[in-house]
Amino acid sequence: MIIVKSPQEVEAMRHAGAIVGQFFEEVRDLIRPGVTTWSLEEFADRFIARHGVRSAFKGYMGYPAHLCTSINEEVVHGIPSRERAVREGDLLSIDFGVVRDGFYGDSAFTFPVGKTDELSARLLSATRRSLAAAIQEARPGNRLGDISAAVQATAESAGFSVVRDFVGHGIGRSMHEEPQVPNFGKRGTGPKLTPGMILAIEPMVNAGGFGVEVLADGWTVVTRDRSRSAHFEHTVAITAEGFRILSLPLGNIG
Numbered sequence: 083m084i085i086v087k088s089p090q091e092v093e094a095m096r097h098a099g100a101i102v103g104q105f106f107e108e109v110r111d112l113i114r115p116g117v118t119t120w121s122l123e124e125f126a127d128r129f130i131a132r133h134g135v136r137s138a139f140k141g142y143m144g145y146p147a148h149l150c151t152s153i154n155e156e157v158v159h160g161i162p163s164r165e166r167a168v169r170e171g172d173l174l175s176i177d178f179g180v181v182r183d184g185f186y187g188d189s190a191f192t193f194p195v196g197k198t199d200e201l202s203a204r205l206l207s208a209t210r211r212s213l214a215a216a217i218q219e220a221r222p223g224n225r226l227g228d229i230s231a232a233v234q235a236t237a238e239s240a241g242f243s244v245v246r247d248f249v250g251h252g253i254g255r256s257m258h259e260e261p262q263v264p265n266f267g268k269r270g271t272g273p274k275l276t277p278g279m280i281l282a283i284e285p286m287v288n289a290g291g292f293g294v295e296v297l298a299d300g301w302t303v304v305t306r307d308r309s310r311s312a313h314f315e316h317t318v319a320i321t322a323e324g325f326r327i328l329s330l331p332l333g334n335i336g
């Protein structure tokens with residue numbers, strides 16, 4: 083069952099999302115060669131305290147940190163580490179979520195560290211565009227498959243592949259609600275989208291094949307062929323007018 087939110091609940095979700103959006107506005111300025119993923123985790127810890135919110139990820143199924151920091155061939159769920167510094171040319175994906183007044187916000191971005199190679203730049207661009215295309219489909223009357231198909235068409239027409247084993251999700255008073263939001267699928271299939279539905283849309287796009295595996299730490303997901311991967315995510319509400327991106331900083335339109 084998909085939980086439809088009231089206009090008041092959508093406003094509460096906007097506030098949770100705005101805090102997540104504000105985090106990304108601030109963290110992007112800290113990313114440069116030599117920075118450890120642990121130092122970003124420490125920044126997240128202070129950010130959470132400063133905003134009086136709760137971490138969405140830490141403790142979730144035993145996950146040990148506020149952030150997921152996934153570098154290069156790591157797709158998602160990389161664990162911040164004191165031993166891991168990013169280098170010039172790396173791709174760093176950061177995934178972050180909070181709970182504010184009982185409502186979840188969830189978002190992810192992949193950042194180039196300094197200047198990156200051309201393939202990586204194209205991967206970032208295609209993944210960002212696949213999320214944008216998906217968001218455009220998030221409107222009443224469309225179906226869930228229209229979102230999935232938009233991600234897949236955008237990523238694959240750029241020569242890349244979409245991860246099958248991890249998907250986006252409904253979000254609200256829980257981080258993961260129905261429906262699952264795959265990044266592949268067929269137009270015109272799946273449940274109809276109606277105002278008040280809120281989805282975390284999160285394309286994970288690989289430069290090589292779509293296969294992934296989990297490392298021995300039990301969390302870090304990497305591409306099977308060790309090609310690079312990118313991940314962008316927004317929390318998005320379906321409204322009567324169309325879509326509303328909830329995980330943008332306050333002050334942004336919408």
Ligand code: MF3
Binds near residue numbers: 139142159188190
């Ligand atoms: N954005 C991810 C998700 O929606 C974050 C979960 S990471 C976890 O599932 F560590 F909390 F599992």
Ligand code: CO
Binds near residue numbers: 188189251282315
């Ligand atoms: Co998510």
